[in-house]
Amino acid sequence: MQFVRYAEEEHDSTGSAESGSKVDETALQAREVWERFLEIIRTKVSEFKLNTYFKPIKPLSFRDNTLLVAVPSQAFFEMVISRFGEKILAAAAAVLGPEGRLFYEVDPTTVARGSGGIDDATFSDQIAESAGSAVIREFSPRTINQRTPSGTASGGTQACRLDPSYTFENFVRGKSNELAVAAAISIANSPAKQYNPLMIFGGVGLGKTHLIQAIANCLLSQRKVNLMYISSEQFTSNFVHSIQTKTVHEFERFYKSLDVLIVDDIQFFQGKESTQDSFFQIFNSLYHLNKQIVLSCDKPPAELDGLEKRLSSRFQWGLTVDIMPPDLETRIAILSKKCEVENILVDYDILEFVALSVKDNIRSLEGCLKSMAFDAFNSRCAVNMEMAKRAVRKYGKPSQAKQDFDIGDIIAITAKRFGVDQTLLRMKTKRQEVVTARHVAMFFAKEFTGFSLQTIGSHFGGRNHASVIHACKCIEKAISRDKEFAEKIQTLREDLLTT
Ligand code: ADP
Ligand code: MG
Secondary structure, eight states: OEEOOOOTTTOOSSOOGGGHHHHHHHHHHHHHHHHHHHHHHHTTSOHHHIIIIITTOEEEEEETTEEEEEESOHHHHHHHHHHHHHHHHHHHHHHHOTTOEEEEEEOTTHHHHSOSOOOOHHHHHHHHHHTTOOOOOOOOGGGOOOOSSSSOOSTTOOOOOOOTTOOSTTSOOOTTTHHHHHHHHHHHHSTTTSOSSEEEEEOTTSSHHHHHHHHHHHHHHHSOOOEEEEEHHHHHHHHHHHHHTTOHHHHHHHHHTOSEEEEEOGGGGTTOHHHHHHHHHHHHHHHHTTOEEEEEESSOGGGOTTSOHHHHHHHTSSEEEEEOOOOHHHHHHHHHHHHHHHTOOOOHHHHHHHHHHOOSOHHHHHHHHHHHHHHHHHHTSOOOHHHHHHHHHHHSOHHHHOOBOOHHHHHHHHHHHHTSOHHHHTSOOOOHHHHHHHHHHHHHHHHHBOOOHHHHHHTTTSOOHHHHHHHHHHHHHHHHHOHHHHHHHHHHHHHHHHO
């Protein structure tokens, strides 16, 4: 049994003057064959379904073991085949034999000739959408897929699940991700208008997946959209499957029919040449049809080894934005947000301690929170500092877990390096060289001790946590601008670590 593209020269359903009677004959035969087909279907589906989904299909002609039918719209065809694909295949094989072929053509007027018993609102919309676009398309169940990514697609491709909690509301914005968030929101509001493709890159656990799924969740909640969210690994596996089942054409056609394609972790395309070729075709087609493409990657695309140049350059045709590791305030805000979402009560000091200790992976921050919540649940008491320390030991890097520096030592060593009296660092003196040394000492106190910002501030003339944050920002800025200063800080860091 085979379903193939309708080709006019092969199968002329309208017929010419001299073949008129032949056409009538084939039309008659088509009706007979179709009746037999419906008899089989009738044993497998309810009368209601038969009337709703099969009666609007009209047999047109039958010749050389090939049946041509008309369907009211492409959407109708897809709906029918996605619901009853296997049954249709079996019934068609029974009626037409293994060598039989089934063609279909889209004819919007077919609906008027249909049963009239269809009142499904979605279906009417779909008909309205495609009315007036009578086209002839391939007839194969493998072309049909569930376009929402919330589950397993039928036919040849698997979608990835969206996490419904990955929304913009749950995503904390900070300096480290503000551009990426702005671009993502702009796409969710008006896809394919401004940034296409959008490429978001950044290290592991910094929120790429969350952000691109937020685009998907937001779009799907607002409107009916043909959207696919998929990881590059799943895409690859679908592609391989399509090769095995000789359905590459249908596979590509499916992706080319999307309005929005979101591919996560494209670094896994590296070295997979055939998959890249196929993705290249899909990318070009979507791009030229002005459909939105969103991609994520764990490094800048230009740095991907084993990715064809033509692909990596295309990936940057639109907007490329990075997500950096979040700063301390953003880390605290993310932890607070997670507590709110998960309904966990944790003191600010503890959150701050965790955020100070775990710096460059938000997944690890979350891991700490879960570990503390689990501890608290087991010991039936509120989350405390002991639990936080245990969690940090599990999730923080060894150097980050190092909590036994003495602030007094940090102040003394820093003051010496800057040539100022250490007691001045503990006072409110505003002389520039003292201010700089004090900022540096605060910066290292934050880096090397587990004390809260408030506690650190109290060692420097009773300053509050905001002053410590300000000090750290000044130093970070100076490090990024002034190479000499950066080297001085690095030497001091090494001094502190070896003293
Ligand atoms: P990536 O895909 O970059 O490896 P994820 O998107 O999987 O990272 O993020 C890891 C975890 O951190 C997720 O649970 C995500 O919700 C959370 N996360 C990351 N960034 C933020 C943020 N800015 N606000 C809230 N949660 C975040
Ligand atoms: Mg990810």
